[in-house]
Amino acid sequence: MEQMALEDFNRLANGDRVTLVLALELLLQNGRNTIQREEPLKLVAACKERIGGFFEEGALQEIVDVCRQLTALDTNILVDFIQRGSLDMKAPGAEEAGICPVCGGELEYVDTIRSDNGGFAVWTCPDCGATGKEGYDEVFDQHYDVKDGDGKPFPAPAE
Numbered sequence: 102m103e104q105m106a107l108e109d110f111n112r113l114a115n116g117d118r119v120t121l122v123l124a125l126e127l128l129l130q131n132g133r134n135t136i137q138r139e140e141p142l143k144l145v146a147a148c149k150e151r152i153g154g155f156f157e158e159g160a161l162q163e164i165v166d167v168c169r170q171l172t173a174l175d176t177n178i179l180v181d182f183i184q185r186g187s188l189d190m191k192a193p194g195a196e197e198a199g200i201c202p203v204c205g206g207e208l209e210y211v212d213t214i215r216s217d218n219g220g221f222a223v224w225t226c227p228d229c230g231a232t233g234k235e236g237y238d239e240v241f242d243q244h245y246d247v248k249d250g251d252g253k254p255f256p257a258p259a260e
């Protein structure tokens with residue numbers, strides 16, 4: 102089996118994300134040894150039992166095939182692909198640059214403040230009137246000083 106490269110990983114992440122995510126899920130649930138030991142056809146059958154209702158047999162074979170390619174990667178390489186590649190998964194509720202943390206609207210930048218090791222971009226949200234600053238630590242860090250359209254801090258401070 103040919104070793105998966107970062108560009109193969111990205112091709113899946115951009116083009117066939119569901120297959121890649123389900124292949125990762127399959128790997129995490131069963132572990133490298135089980136996936137490598139088990140007959141691919143048996144794995145497909147096991148997948149069919151669990152998620153088969155939503156997928157064609159060919160799609161399940163593809164998931165198992167990608168999963169087997171993932172097991173061929175060393176853990177540090179797989180983690181590197183996940184970090185540097187195009188999969189770009191976020192924790193639920195994770196903050197995102199350019200997105201209003203109050204309403205999810207697109208932010209408008211009104212000013213930037215540079216500092217030695219990064220800086221802030223001052224923003225307003227045209228949709229809900231919220232204001233705030235995005236912190237940059239070379240790259241996007243998190244939102245600061247968010248106030249909603251009524252000028253109240255967001256999220257509301259704990260009592």
Ligand SMILES: [Zn+2]
Nearest residue numbers: 201204226229
């Ligand atoms: Zn907003």
